[in-house]
Amino acid sequence: xxxxxxxxxxxxxxxxxxxxxxxxxxxxxxxxxxxxxxxxxxxxxxxxxxxxxxxxxxxxxxxxxxxxxxxxxxxxxxxxxxxxxxxxxxxxxxxxxxxxxxxxxxxxxxxxxxxxxxxxxxxxxxxxxxxxxxxxxxxxxxxxxxxxxxxxxxxxxxxxxxxxxxxxxxxxxxxxxxxxxxxxxxxxxxxxxxxxxxxxxxxxxxxxxxxxxxxxxxxxxxxxxxxxxxxxxxxxxxxxxxxxxxxxxxxxxxxxxxxxxxxxxxxxxxxxxxxxxxxxxxxxxxxxxxxxxxxxxxxxxxxxxxxxxxxxxx
Numbered sequence: 001x002x003x004x005x006x007x008x009x010x011x012x013x014x015x016x017x018x019x020x021x022x023x024x025x026x027x028x029x030x031x032x033x034x035x036x037x038x039x040x041x042x043x044x045x046x047x048x049x050x051x052x053x054x055x056x057x058x059x060x061x062x063x064x065x066x067x068x069x070x071x072x073x074x075x076x077x078x079x080x081x082x083x084x085x086x087x088x089x090x091x092x093x094x095x096x097x098x099x100x101x102x103x104x105x106x107x108x109x110x111x112x113x114x115x116x117x118x119x120x121x122x123x124x125x126x127x128x129x130x131x132x133x134x135x136x137x138x139x140x141x142x143x144x145x146x147x148x149x150x151x152x153x154x155x156x157x158x159x160x161x162x163x164x165x166x167x168x169x170x171x172x173x174x175x176x177x178x179x180x181x182x183x184x185x186x187x188x189x190x191x192x193x194x195x196x197x198x199x200x201x202x203x204x205x206x207x208x209x210x211x212x213x214x215x216x217x218x219x220x221x222x223x224x225x226x227x228x229x230x231x232x233x234x235x236x237x238x239x240x241x242x243x244x245x246x247x248x249x250x251x252x253x254x255x256x257x258x259x260x261x262x263x264x265x266x267x268x269x270x271x272x273x274x275x276x277x278x279x280x281x282x283x284x285x286x287x288x289x290x291x292x293x294x295x296x297x298x299x300x301x302x303x304x305x306x307x308x309x310x311x312x313x314x
Contacts (some may be wrong), residue, residue: 031200034110042307045278046246047260049228053188053214057094063177063192065153067144070102085113100146138178173197202291207235271300
């Protein structure tokens with residue numbers, strides 16, 4: 001436990017230094033906003049509430065401390081059909097390094113979709129000059145370890161790159177996280193600091209603090225209920241502090257039903273927003289297991305997102 005406390009102090013000091021570099025947090029100054037999107041359908045279906053219930057390779061998008069729970073090897077694929085023709089594809093891999101310690105690798109590609117290009121003609125009038133496709137790339141490597149059967153710590157280092165009509169820029173960032181299993185059976189607490197680091201093309205990455213609690217009841221391999229409550233505190237004025245809650249009902253051996261609500265997402269949008277829903281199918285085995293998840297995220301008049309994820313364990 002002494003080693004764990006030392007690592008906590010080191011992580012806190014690193015967070016303070018990295019956060020101090022991110023001073024450009026004014027309205028409209030946040031770069032790579034896709035970094036705040038859920039990297040898997042299970043999380044999306046529960047309104048991204050789950051910083052205290054990370055359990056597999058997909059934990060890297062919420063709390064890298066969850067990598068401590070990796071068993072064997074895992075491969076995750078994700079397709080997020082987001083808004084206005086944009087999309088996110090993700091590929092992740094995780095492996096158990098030794099008991100209660102895991103390593104994860106993650107690669108994300110965010111396509112904005114086609115954007116019209118305009119230019120001035122000889123008479124000084126704007127005219128259409130075709131289109132271009134802006135995109136972002138993010139690659140990361142994470143590590144998580146459990147200390148004393150109750151406290152897990154994790155860190156994720158990543159590089160983010162953008163390409164806008166041939167003009168590229170890159171930035172480095174880090175996520176820090178911890179997860180604590182309380183003496184109360186089934187209750188866990190989580191905390192993570194995301195996108196700490198420099199700037200991308202002069203703008204800060206979306207610095208975010210996540211904190212939450214999770215309560216699990218029943219046998220996770222049979223009938224069980226999971227309840228998550230999270231708070232998200234962005235540093236930039238571009239967003240506001242939000243609260244989200246999610247539930248997961250696992251019934252029988254293969255089916256999971258999920259739902260969630262994010263308070264901040266529902267503000268300022270007309271039409272159905274804030275609510276999320278989804279389901280998952282899974283089959284476990286001694287040497288191989290798989291999970292297929294789906295999430296539906298309505299965003300009012302902006303439309304809705306559909307997300308599909310496949311996770312294999314071997």
